[in-house]
Amino acid sequence: MIKLRLKRFGKKREASFRLVACNSTSRRDGRPLQELGFYNPRTKETRLDAEALRVRLSQGAQPTDAVRFLLEKGGLLEKTVRPAETIGKLKQAAAREAAxxxxxxxxxxxKAAAANESDDSGTDSTES
Incomplete structure (x- = not known):
């Protein structure tokens, strides 16, 4: 199976990523089948080869979550709600309702405690 994933390169603590198509069993930084784009998380710069990405997606390549986010942001994929997001949102809504x-x-x-205090203070003043 072909995966679309990010391949790390750059200096220590100054990582940049190449968006690549590679075999799902290959290493993260192994030799890719094709380079399809670039992403720099520090500057948020993204360059995508839209035509090559469309071809790979039509061939059945599966993007990783990070790549899916970049493709959705770039307009190459429609934003989809994954089941984990739905479950998380349901839990958040339930927690909000409980709160x-x-x-x-x-x-x-x-309010009841305040009412009891005012009743108690009122009866004390009449008894004296």
Whole structure:
């Protein structure tokens, strides 16, 4: 299977990446089948060979997550929602709802406590 992945090059701590097509069993920095673009994460510079990428994608090449993000940003792929993103968003929504319910419950308890204090202070002043 052909994968579209990033191949690291550059100095230590100053990495840049080439977008390459390579066999899925080859090493990260191994010899690629074809170089298809360039990405510099420090300057956010991206150069993509759109025609060659379209050819490779039509041949069934599978992009990695990082490459998929770059291709979506470059307009070569439609943005898709992966199942992991959906699950994460559902968990976040559930957590937000739980936080809102907890805040409402805390507010109701505080209001009830304040009402009890005012009732207690009112009865103390009449007894004296």
């Amino acid at each position: 809102v319910k907890q805040a409402a419950k805390d507010a109701a308890e505080a």
